[in-house]
Amino acid sequence: MACLALIQTKLKRKEPVLLMLDYDGTLTPIVELPEKAVLAKNIGLALEALASLPTVTLAVVSGRRIESILAVSGLNTEKILFYGLHGGESLVAESIINHTTIAQKANIQSIRTLLEQSLQTIAGVRIEDKRSSVAVHFRKVHSDLVIKSIEARVLSIFYANNDAHQLRLLTGKKVLEILPAQFNKSHAVEKLIQTVPTHYPVYCGDDTTDLDALAVVLSAGGSAIGVVEAGEAFIADTPLSGIVTRQALIEFLIAASNQD
Ligand SMILES: [Mg+2]
CATH class of the missing domain: 3.30.70.1020 (Trehalose-6-phosphate phosphatase related protein; domain 2)
Structure with missing residues (x-):
């Protein structure tokens, strides 16, 4: 997986990286009941460890409400950034900002x-x-x-x-x-890139709702990574830096989180 190796190298060299991750289908398998998409403990710990690295900014960008991401993932809001409702919600200083009129x-x-x-x-x-x-x-x-x-x-x-x-x-x-109409994951991604402009942007997602965000990251010179289940094709035929299986992504995140 060349696209993951590139990110691994940057992390090893302590180059700043902005890691943006979709939730369902990317960090957990797609399940029939959304409340059953619980994040495995070791993945949660890996994400929190990565977010604690001084050179890493880590964000979860989901179509779920932030409340729901926190409930199923059990993730700590101290170091990780959260965008919900396809970018329509953000978590700022422990409170959820909703951008609906x-x-x-x-x-x-x-x-x-x-x-x-x-x-x-x-x-x-x-x-x-x-x-x-x-x-x-x-x-x-x-x-x-x-x-x-x-x-x-x-x-x-x-x-x-x-x-x-x-x-x-x-x-x-x-x-x-x-x-x-203004809710789009690409807006959250644009905002994050502007917030940490010297970080190398990476976005990982599995669904059509991630395509605009992936395109923004690609045009910003970062890594746009499509996520699939083993044996499946990516949801759309679109320019990407690479396609990885969810399993490979998770193994990468866990390995990257204990590199030193
Ligand atoms: Mg997804």
Whole structure:
């Protein structure tokens, strides 16, 4: 894995590195119930050790709410930076800053009600109210025909109710999410790069929701790393510095955290 070896070299030489990591599918396997995506203890310890290195800035950038990342990961907020809701939430001095407008929140809540009415009869669909966004999960639906029908319903409700084009629709792995238009992981990545401009930026992610962030890191001259499960292809055909398995990434993080 040449792309990981490059980062390993930089860490060994004590060159500053900005390490940005997605959570689900990157640090944990994708599971049917999001609350079951618990971070293995040794990975958590490795991340905290890496974040404690004076030359490393480490951030978790997830589509989850920060509250949810902290609950499933058990990570310590002392050294690690957290961005949730695809960059719409950040953790500053122990408090969560949410960047949704009141109008967007109201719009999302009315869309959520319509989604619940439209989808409640379909078995296996779960509507997650993230307050500043609403996600329709269909990981438990296995029929392509039913999935097409779910997608059609979500799209039609979204387009009929996106007042003033303040919201956008995001497609991830077995999930559709409606969120404020300005929420994008790439904004969190841009902000982090500006905060530590001399650090070598690295982003690791597994889903379509990571593509903009990966592109930003690539154009900033850093490492854009796609994460896959063994034997799988990356979610999109897009320019990357490299593709690694989740297992290889985890082994790298653990090894990098005990290098001295
Ligand atoms: Mg992911």
